[in-house]
Amino acid sequence: MNKEEKKPSPKFILGENKKIHLVLNDRTIPVRIHPCFPWRDPGRFISVCGIDGEEILLIHATKGLEGTSKQILQQALLETRFTLTIDRIENIKKEVEIRNWTVFVEHQKRTFQTELDEWPQTLSNGSILIRDVAGDFYCVQDPKKLDPKSKKLLGEMVG
Amino acid sequence: MNKLDDLNRSIIKRYTNQPAELPFLLRNRIHDQPILMYGLADLNASLSLQDTWIILDPENLAVISEKNDEVHIERVKRTDIRDVTETVGLSCTVLRFYTESESRPLELRYSQRQRKTMEGIKLAVEGKLPNDPEEPHHADIFYRQSVASAMANAQLAVSGNKLAVIWRLLVYLKPYKRLLVMGSVAAIVLTIMNLLPPYLTGYIIDLVSQTQEVKASISVQKTVWSVIGLLAFVYIVREFCLWMRLRNMSMLGEYVAHDLRQELYNHLQTLSLRFFSRKQTGTIITRVSSDTDRLWDFIAFGIVEVSLSCIMLVGLGVVLVCLDWRLGLIMTVPIPLFLWAFYKHGKNIGRIFIKAFQRWSRLTALLSDTIPGIRIVKVFNQEQREIERFGKRNSNCRTSFNEVHRVWTSFWPRMMFAFHGLTLLVWMVALPRVMGLSDRTLTPGTFIAFLLYMAMFMHPLEVIGQMTRMLNRALSSAYRIFEILDTEPQIKNKPHPVQLKPVKGSIRYDNVSFSYDGVRKVLNQVSFSVSPGEMIGLVGPSGSGKTTLMNLLARFYDVTEGCLFVDGTDIRDVELGGYRKQIGMVLQDPSLFHGTIMDNISYGMQHSNPEQIIEAAKAANAHEFICRLEQGYETIVGERGHTLSGGERQRISIARAVLHNPRILILDEATSNVDTETEQKIQEALTRLIKGRTVLAIAHRLSTLKRATRLLVIKEGTIVEEGTHSELLKMEDGVFRKLYTMQQTLHEQFVA
Numbered sequence A: 001m002n003k004e005e006k007k008p009s010p011k012f013i014l015g016e017n018k019k020i021h022l023v024l025n026d027r028t029i030p031v032r033i034h035p036c037f038p039w040r041d042p043g044r045f046i047s048v049c050g051i052d053g054e055e056i057l058l059i060h061a062t063k064g065l066e067g068t069s070k071q072i073l074q075q076a077l078l079e080t081r082f083t084l085t086i087d088r089i090e091n092i093k094k095e096v097e098i099r100n101w102t103v104f105v106e107h108q109k110r111t112f113q114t115e116l117d118e119w120p121q122t123l124s125n126g127s128i129l130i131r132d133v134a135g136d137f138y139c140v141q142d143p144k145k146l147d148p149k150s151k152k153l154l155g156e157m158v159g
Numbered sequence B: 001m002n003k004l005d006d007l008n009r010s011i012i013k014r015y016t017n018q019p020a021e022l023p024f025l026l027r028n029r030i031h032d033q034p035i036l037m038y039g040l041a042d043l044n045a046s047l048s049l050q051d052t053w054i055i056l057d058p059e060n061l062a063v064i065s066e067k068n069d070e071v072h073i074e075r076v077k078r079t080d081i082r083d084v085t086e087t088v089g090l091s092c093t094v095l096r097f098y099t100e101s102e103s104r105p106l107e108l109r110y111s112q113r114q115r116k117t118m119e120g121i122k123l124a125v126e127g128k129l130p131n132d133p134e135e136p137h138h139a140d141i142f143y144r145q146s147v148a149s150a151m152a153n154a155q156l157a158v159s160g161n162k163l164a165v166i167w168r169l170l171v172y173l174k175p176y177k178r179l180l181v182m183g184s185v186a187a188i189v190l191t192i193m194n195l196l197p198p199y200l201t202g203y204i205i206d207l208v209s210q211t212q213e214v215k216a217s218i219s220v221q222k223t224v225w226s227v228i229g230l231l232a233f234v235y236i237v238r239e240f241c242l243w244m245r246l247r248n249m250s251m252l253g254e255y256v257a258h259d260l261r262q263e264l265y266n267h268l269q270t271l272s273l274r275f276f277s278r279k280q281t282g283t284i285i286t287r288v289s290s291d292t293d294r295l296w297d298f299i300a301f302g303i304v305e306v307s308l309s310c311i312m313l314v315g316l317g318v319v320l321v322c323l324d325w326r327l328g329l330i331m332t333v334p335i336p337l338f339l340w341a342f343y344k345h346g347k348n349i350g351r352i353f354i355k356a357f358q359r360w361s362r363l364t365a366l367l368s369d370t371i372p373g374i375r376i377v378k379v380f381n382q383e384q385r386e387i388e389r390f391g392k393r394n395s396n397c398r399t400s401f402n403e404v405h406r407v408w409t410s411f412w413p414r415m416m417f418a419f420h421g422l423t424l425l426v427w428m429v430a431l432p433r434v435m436g437l438s439d440r441t442l443t444p445g446t447f448i449a450f451l452l453y454m455a456m457f458m459h460p461l462e463v464i465g466q467m468t469r470m471l472n473r474a475l476s477s478a479y480r481i482f483e484i485l486d487t488e489p490q491i492k493n494k495p496h497p498v499q500l501k502p503v504k505g506s507i508r509y510d511n512v513s514f515s516y517d518g519v520r521k522v523l524n525q526v527s528f529s530v531s532p533g534e535m536i537g538l539v540g541p542s543g544s545g546k547t548t549l550m551n552l553l554a555r556f557y558d559v560t561e562g563c564l565f566v567d568g569t570d571i572r573d574v575e576l577g578g579y580r581k582q583i584g585m586v587l588q589d590p591s592l593f594h595g596t597i598m599d600n601i602s603y604g605m606q607h608s609n610p611e612q613i614i615e616a617a618k619a620a621n622a623h624e625f626i627c628r629l630e631q632g633y634e635t636i637v638g639e640r641g642h643t644l645s646g647g648e649r650q651r652i653s654i655a656r657a658v659l660h661n662p663r664i665l666i667l668d669e670a671t672s673n674v675d676t677e678t679e680q681k682i683q684e685a686l687t688r689l690i691k692g693r694t695v696l697a698i699a700h701r702l703s704t705l706k707r708a709t710r711l712l713v714i715k716e717g718t719i720v721e722e723g724t725h726s727e728l729l730k731m732e733d734g735v736f737r738k739l740y741t742m743q744q745t746l747h748e749q750f751v752a
């Protein structure tokens, strides 16, 4: 723990191309960031890679960063681990080979489809994650807070 | 082409909330140029769902968004764009266009659903796609195709029309008309025969309850005997018909299932690897095995049961009303209610079933994980944890299935109760009449016949109530089967293919790019050529695309872009069967079929004689270890070659290649470490094998590489270095040099 604290905390800036850069010994390097545990621990263990894919740095916690760097990193994280948030489920209908979901994402209707054997996944924090055939993730942050109808529909799928 | 586009359009309309084409109004806004491509970005800068259209014409890139009912258009000259980048996140991808004039890039955000479209646009902007719109509706077709593709892949070629599927299934019955007709006639007669005994019983009882004088008369005696005779006749015919029906229909079902299975398997053999990598092996196997079996069930029993139940129900209704219309109506009027209750119950239980089924599949998933991986479980001493994990899922299953049982068990008594209520009603109405307390008398015989008929009501009701479920199950099986049958083999011969006999062995990759999923490029503009008799070594980090390169040469897949020439002919024009016969492959992870070692070596060359097989095994340095086995060449090797070690399996596959005597040899060396002696043996075998052939060898061992005439170094799908062993070593900063020195140090460390 002590060792870590002695190291200067990494600095991030937005390059003029609006992309995230790491400042390392007076050099700025364009980087990609990959949260190691995007679901259970999004704020910790962030792998920072160069464009060639080699890891430059592993950030143990975003908490340790100072001001703007933290903001920039968190903004970038927000985009890479963005999922569509479901706030209401209107219908889940089984069709041939697929299940058709009609949901509301921030009050906007959206339909998506999952394969029949692709079941919703319950994360360790209690949220529920659904992956559709196109590869998009849909998330129910807190299933307990859903309205009764959505809860009932989702309850049939989760277990 | 058009049919496909229509299908894509209906998929978008039905399954997404986005337009199936660029809205007309927007199209009008930029009508000065032909539209080459367009796409939809469905997220805005604050990551909320909002539509932004991006349109590409020969000169400009236009981005159109709507804000507060105002249309906002941003235009960028294509010549102005200096770079395009894509940052992929879980469900949000950011595409940025950098221009000469602006310091801020133009940004678009979108979900995975739009990604294919946007990547197409990116490629076009980068000038990697041909830019002339050969087809007027190319932009629309491209947009629909890329948005609908994920959905179309997940669902089926034969989606939608249930009737069409049933009809198609019925076509399979055609060759067996005789069985079908005999079975159906037997079934109908059977139903009629079932209706007779209660009537006769009633008749007899009425006769019995006549006064003595009437009974004594001769004509009555005669009638009694003829009724008994008739009853005997009915029973004989009935059982005969039952036998006829069961036999004919079961056999009919079996024939149809057999035909479907065979057709499926035949078709599977023609399908390309792409199909198999898209579907899980398990689901393909299920289609051939259980889905066809389910259809057998449906044809042999389902169809007949349901149609007979309908006939039976109508028959019963008619008979009851004819016997006595007042009593008859008491029974027949509530029938729709009963049917509805059965239907409702089916739906209800189906819903609970989903959950039970989900838990069930989690249970089986655990099994298929841990049973093949039992070694790892044991090594890590995780038996207890696995037992607990299984236990948890197992009891979840029990809870769910008990819920199912709770529902159906409570349903039946309720149903029966309602039915008994009806029976009581019949008694209440009928009994006074039988006793003569009312002026509309009813004979005891009619009453008894009536009761007997009533008991026959329940079964057909139940069958019809379950019809939807049964039909749906059979339909989805049929869908799944037809999906495979409707998949066109992607790799097939052109109408007039070129015969390459014999293949000389010159190979040329010309700007070859390849992608497995149509999105990520695994190979990017690879070009090199090989002269006949040369041995090329392919080196590169894991995942760089070496095996993929070889897959193209064997034409397991077709190139996405560019061309691959063999003996100067485009590989897509070459006759496939003859060509593959002249290619040998020793795969990275050779799999052996269940059978003897001899069968495995002579796979594809079944007519080889023992001398040839032994010779091949000797050349592969496999002969010795085979002879050490008790049953020699006749040792059965397991389904995954369990009894043999990795090195032994590899040598058998080398023997296979030797026997095959191919003109072009593809070696995909296993990364797994074998001991030095085995390595030596394999190397010796390879040396013998490569003589006089064109060889492409993916090699990890330096010893293999030394023999190669030239080496190609591949990194991230492109060739980064090319040259002989020593040439490459001379390159400062070279990838190969780095790999080489690393391996050398490792080697020294081990030896020291």
Ligand SMILES: Nc1ncnc2c1ncn2[C@@H]1O[C@H](COP(=O)(O)OP(=O)(O)OP(=O)(O)O)[C@@H](O)[C@H]1O
Pocket (backbone or CB within 6 Å): B277, B516, B517, B522, B540, B541, B542, B543, B544, B545, B546, B547, B548, B549, B588
């Ligand atoms: N059937 C497939 N479907 C989709 N992607 C695939 C498929 N096979 C391979 N890939 C991907 O293509 C890339 C190249 O794979 P390839 O097998 O050609 O690598 P390789 O160079 O042979 O690696 P190794 O040395 O480990 O064998 C990898 O990133 C892999 O994930």
Ligand SMILES: [Mg+2]
Pocket (backbone or CB within 6 Å): B546, B547, B548, B588, B668
């Ligand atoms: Mg490989």
